Amino acid sequence: MxxxxxxxxxxxxxxxxxxxxxxxxxxxxxxxxxxxxxxxxxxxxxxxxxxxxxxxxxxxxxxxxxxxxxxxxxxxxxxxxxxxxxxxxxxxxxxxxxxxxxxxxxxxxxxxxxxxxxxxxxxxxxxxxxxxxxxxxxxxxxxxIGEFLLPQLMDWTAKFTVIALRLSGIPVYQEGLQFIIPSGQWSVVEACSGVRYLIASLMVGTLFAYLSYHSLRRRMAFIAFALALPLVANWARAYLIVMMGHLSGNTLAVGVDHLIYGWVFFGIVMLAMFLVGGRWAQPELPLEPRVQTxxxxxxxxxxxxxxxxxxxxxxxxxxxxxxQGSGTVVSGLTPVAAAPGWEVRPLPATPWLPGFEGANASVHERFAQGAAPEVGLHLQYFRDQGYDRKLVSSSNTVVAPENKQWAAVARGEATVALSDAAGPAALQVLTTQIRSAGLEGSNAPRLLAWHVYWINGQPMVSDWRARLLGAWQRMTGQGDDAALVLVYTELDEGAPQRLQQFVQQYWGAISAELTQVRARRTPDPQGGRP
Known part of the structure; x- marks a missing residue:
């Protein structure tokens, strides 16, 4: 041997x-x-x-x-x-x-x-x-992988922080990831989600479990512990940072030191995790060479x-x-004409814009019906999508995470009945309530936005369905044309009915316009994009 x-x-x-x-x-x-x-x-x-x-x-x-x-x-x-x-x-x-x-x-x-x-x-x-x-x-x-957990982790962090603050006797006004206490306004952003701690702890905890135990049960128990501990620790970290800011008159834990305190706290938590895990460590088994074959x-x-x-x-x-040969340009995306009873209004100097980027072509219009609040329409058209430019991505959201002027406070779904015999009988849409982040309290301007994906002629709201259908149609030579259809209006009691009426009257024209753009697929003289 x-x-x-x-x-x-x-x-x-x-x-x-x-x-x-x-x-x-x-x-x-x-x-x-x-x-x-x-x-x-x-x-x-x-x-x-x-x-x-x-x-x-x-x-x-x-x-x-x-x-x-x-x-x-x-x-x-x-x-x-x-x-x-x-x-x-x-x-x-x-x-x-x-x-x-x-x-x-x-x-x-x-x-x-x-x-x-x-x-x-x-x-x-x-x-x-x-x-x-x-x-x-x-x-x-x-x-x-793991950033898909961001929305859920941010929501859990916000809920725990608000509950802990209220148990501490501090009154809290909460809307989604935003909350206000007597000393100021706070919001849970991506850095507060704890996803970094969670992923790093899982990797380190898995390695520690393998090196410290030879019992499968102990290994799995420690890995579960390494998953749960950073979640709870991050919630405690968020609460302590808000309390530090509140008790110090917002002189501590509100700037760069916010992140420094977070990583120091995480380091202490990791040390505690290793100390606890080391308490039940098992001696390493001797290596036994296998029989030669x-x-x-x-x-x-x-x-x-x-x-x-x-x-x-x-x-x-x-x-x-x-x-090969997939490169085409988008041409002819034109504004939608006003339906009977509606009129086109000029855009304000600084209109609200959704956080979607990378479109080949886009249209932004505002319509009004009598004295009712205006309804805005965003169309964004995508073709020959790639990793750096696509309709469905974690960075394309109704309100971008880095947006300092607006914040999404509630999300949901709604169904709109359609009367167009040539199209679907009903349209499923995603709803988002948006509040100005620059003002506090109930006087802040608010919007209600509905949006839906249009994938090669088919409306849908599922990110995964949109991705799968787009990939399949592109692989089969049908192209990957896709569009964002988004409508919005001032949020009041009549906002849902106003958007529903608008979608019912305009969906046929919107769908027809997008279908015509898809039909006009002309070769890109630059050779397209990979």
């Missing part, structure tokens, strides 16, 4: 049975990163620019270190490829292709990392992968390697082929 002992590896002598499999694995991994380099670079870019995922830079070296720690039990094993894993890798490639057309970063990045992970058992075999299952699974922390014939490795390479190449090649 001298050729496969850990000592042999420690002096840089690779066992004969490992040389070709390791070479094949390295070549396939490099090939994968080259083929999907835009996805890989996009993932690294998110690590770099988003503090929420900066910890992901540590994941690859940590995974390699964790794998190296298992060398004593891995070295005696002989790699045995698993050709049938070509099937799940092919499915991941197809998933990557579909997600690429939908421009969903998290999905493409997960597919890429999962393909890299599956290459290990595909080339080295089940026995090796079983010994490296945690280091391989740990690589999934490379995927920057017979070497595998070289002939059975290369066919599997060739098939794997082909499967890896196909999705990337298909993406480029399906995008």
């Amino acid at each position: 001298s050729a496969t002992t850990p000592r042999a590896l420690s002096v840089n002598r690779v066992p004969v049975a490992w040389r070709r499999p390791l070479l094949v694995l390295a070549v396939l991994a490099v090939l994968t990163l080259l083929l999907y380099r835009q996805t890989a670079l996009g993932m690294v870019n998110i690590w770099w620019r988003s503090g929420t995922f900066t910890h992901a830079f540590l994941v690859p070296p940590l995974a390699l270190w964790l794998a190296w720690r298992r060398r004593a039990v891995v070295a005696p094993l002989t790699p045995r490829p698993m050709p049938w894993l070509v099937l799940p890798i092919a499915l991941l490639g197809a998933g990557w292709l579909f997600a690429d057309f939908a421009a969903v970063n998290a999905a493409t990045q997960f597919a890429l990392v999962a393909m890299l992970v599956l290459l290990v058992p595909a080339v080295l075999g089940r026995a090796v992968a079983r010994e490296l299952i945690f280091p391989l699974g740990f690589l999934l922390f490379c995927v920057p 017979a070497p595998i014939a070289a002939a059975s490795l290369w066919p599997a390697a060739v098939v794997l390479a082909v499967v890896l190449v196909l999705p990337a090649a298909a993406s480029g082929w399906l995008r």
Whole structure:
């Protein structure tokens, strides 16, 4: 067994049975990163620019270190490829292709990392992968996912803070994520959500559980603890920051020190988590080298390697082929004419604008019917969408998170009955109540906004349905034309009825205008966008 002992590896002598499999694995991994380099670079870019995922830079070296720690039990094993894993890798490639057309970063990045992970058992075999299952699974922390939790986490933080303030005897007036106390106005923003603490704690807690326990029950219990603790700690942090500001006359915890206190508090919480976890740590089990198995014939490795390479190449090649000739310009999006009984009014000098960006063309109008408050109409048209410019994204919202003038205080859904025989019988819309963030109390200006997505002629309100339908139609050569249809008016008792009447009278004209724009697909002289 001298050729496969850990000592042999420690002096840089690779066992004969490992040389070709390791070479094949390295070549396939490099090939994968080259083929999907835009996805890989996009993932690294998110690590770099988003503090929420900066910890992901540590994941690859940590995974390699964790794998190296298992060398004593891995070295005696002989790699045995698993050709049938070509099937799940092919499915991941197809998933990557579909997600690429939908421009969903998290999905493409997960597919890429999962393909890299599956290459290990595909080339080295089940026995090796079983010994490296945690280091391989740990690589999934490379995927920057979790920001979809922001709205829910922000809502929980706001609710807990308000309840805690009231229990402390402080009167609170709350609207959504905004609340007012006698000493000033506060709002829960993305930095207050605790998503950074949650994701970082999950990664660190998972690593700590693996290194400190060998009982699956203890590991899972500590991971659950690492998930729950940052949630509760962040709620307490938000409450304490508001209390510090309130008791100090808003001289503390209202500027940069707001974030400093938060990270110091998080560091203390992490230290406490490790101290608690260390109390029940189990001694590390001795590594037991596995029994040497017979070497595998070289002939059975290369066919599997060739098939794997082909499967890896196909999705990337298909993406480029399906995008050929997709570049077209948007022309002819014109204002909608006033319906009988309505008149077009000029826009104010500084009109309210929704937080949607990246449209190829847009129209903004205001209509009035008699002395009733005006109704505004926003149309934003998207074509040849990509990762940096798409209708449905976390950054495209009715009120942008960074908007200092307006704040969304309530969201919901509504149904509008339509009378157009050529269209749907009813239209589902998303509703948003908006309040001016510059004024306090009930005198602040308020708006009611309704919006719906128009995806290649089909209205819908589901983000995921819109993404899936757009990706499918683009892959099948029907284009990915999409639009935002948004109407808004001053919020009063008659606002819902006013918007309902407007949508009933104007939906036919709006849909017809968008359909005509879709029909006028002219080639882009610049060659389109990827």
